[in-house]
Amino acid sequence: MYSLLSDLSIIEASSFVASPTAGLYCAQMGAEVIRVDPKEGGLDYDRYMLTIEGRSLSWENLNRAKKSVALDLRSEEGRELLVALAATAGNLITNLPEQSFLSHGAVAASRPDLVSLRIMGWHDGRQAMDFTVNAASGYPLMTGPEEWDAANPPPVNHVLPAWDFITGAYSAFALLAGIRHRERTGEGSELRVPLGDVAIGTVANSGAMAEMLYRGGDRERLGNAIWGAFGRDFTSRDGQRFMVAALTAKQWRGLVAAFGLGDAIAELEAEFGVSLASSDVPRFANRHRLFDAFQHAAGQMKWAELEARLLAEGCTYERYRTMHEAATDPVLVADNPLFGPSPANPSGFTYPAARSFANIPGQPRGNPQPAPFLGQHTEQVLADKLGLSSGHIAALVDRGVARLSDQPS
């Protein structure tokens, strides 16, 4: 863990993926992130994959390096404690609805310079999740094999909840923008990030919305080909599938050399009357003929030979892995400084844990931290942040307003 944000304290009242991710990124950069949950755990506390003992491997990865406070959030008293914690910290990440007890106004009443970051569904308050905004975005009807009926292809949902992760990272950015603004001006900010706006806004930012409007219709199906450039998956003689990409003349020349296609490409260039090294345009326009040539060449070579050639030419390529293969690949995980040794996870299961995506050369990266047990820091946080006495806290626990750690004794 780096310490860039070590002076920050953030209350996170959230569930699922986007909102916990925003807190995770801050925690991995050294912020104190206190996740406040209902006594029985948030809606995501039992998200798959569950271990035999019922511990969520999803939860314990999305909530690393955070503290946990467990309160009865159905009770007035529990809600007041959460509002008081958010007001004390002055920084709040949440995906609770604005029309809840945790509105910006409710917290800002006692903390006018509050910076709150609220992840919403659609901008108008309608519920949405990654899976549903994705359906609206247009991407699922563009995904999948090129040969599918272009007039009526089935939707293909992504497995990566991409909108959640983009929203989480963007929300961490927006929160820091608000915090920095307060530090310079004294003003708080209420920031709202609708998941649906991240999706349709990304369609716009990528240029795809302008493209569809300019075309007056939808893009042709591309399968695994890269839009507007040269790249696709190919299969070696021994059946290894791999992806190659050439978006620059240098990448293109490297691929042609690695595949041993110098002569064949020269013949095609003569036939097409273009230089294929000149730009993406002729490579994309003639992609089907080029794909045939590349697949023919790939089918002549075993993967070991082909990879040696791709490596020697400095090509941009990667072999497809199943996720289990990825998880056990030393290049990706064991030998990658992104990962550190397993901390003592709540599940008891031992496996590599990720540090922050950003690395800072010359600064110690520290080791990844575990997620907390639910309520593990209830006592400490109520005492340190709200100044409650141990007697007061014990009474809250007795009355069921607060809960201590769910770690099995």
Added chain:
Amino acid sequence: MYSLLSDLSIIEASSFVASPTAGLYCAQMGAEVIRVDPKEGGLDYDRYMLTIEGRSLSWENLNRAKKSVALDLRSEEGRELLVALAATAGNLITNLPEQSFLSHGAVAASRPDLVSLRIMGWHDGRQAMDFTVNAASGYPLMTGPEEWDAANPPPVNHVLPAWDFITGAYSAFALLAGIRHRERTGEGSELRVPLGDVAIGTVANSGAMAEMLYRGGDRERLGNAIWGAFGRDFTSRDGQRFMVAALTAKQWRGLVAAFGLGDAIAELEAEFGVSLASSDVPRFANRHRLFDAFQHAAGQMKWAELEARLLAEGCTYERYRTMHEAATDPVLVADNPLFGPSPANPSGFTYPAARSFANIPGQPRGNPQPAPFLGQHTEQVLADKLGLSSGHIAALVDRGVARLSDQPS
């Protein structure tokens, strides 16, 4: 445009998607983002979709609200100007290699408290792009229809360059973390964000890496079903495809009511011996039987009726749209405050433009800004930031070291 970051000036030397996205998010929050490109434009200056006049709709959306400086970056003098601009701003976003003239050290030599954010391919310096890190991540071999041969499914690449967009948002966050740290301590930071680490790190953060290791193998194929919960695409009697999600008891009860399945579900619960409202687990475990019941019900109703019922029950659902349908959907675009009127785009094409994903209630959102013409701000920036005289700048232009706007006269 909001003004949270209006006191910041950032030099961006970048291309493609991830790195320009980081600058875009900062610019949409009011930062002065100065993109410095080679005279002929960066590697992404001609990225598809191109208009008939050859203007990239991709470029003009990923570079909104930025300034543009065009220099001969092959010349020593042009490179020195870029290094001087980065040193003057003190903030740098780039995807140029560390082993280039724009290393952190080269800029920090005259600006020790520089905050640089460098987007890389793999952490070890190997080249990578969204398409290739995606192949390594495991997701493409999990994507696509459930009925495909589980032992040897073809890879399905995502069309959304999700890793680029996650990396872009995360990089904007990491940059602000570094800037804020400097403001508190005086220290600069060199932050590196490898695209490959964002991919394999997200596999870890999502819990999927732990899941595969815990299983000792890969997850079963799910098609469009939501992992570990209830949700899938269904088709109405009149052929409308739509996605539904139920991750909470409330969402589940709403869906059962909207589909008119109260009795059928009660029968299934009796047969299974479980309460399907109790948790995700029985809904996921029995998903195939449930999917059959839901599809049967959906096939009885036209979409208009079904949607009215889904809306009345407050369900989380969305109909699939093609991207052209999404781009022309008033709910998503024309009536969505995320979008503003078309600025004067370099392409001359007029279409809705997105504001920042984050909205701040009660603050004026301002209108989206256009991308610059290449070199549009060369003169202004060299004068204002480096104090060059107009004669000096004219000489740079004459000698081909700097270029003015490529706007057709």
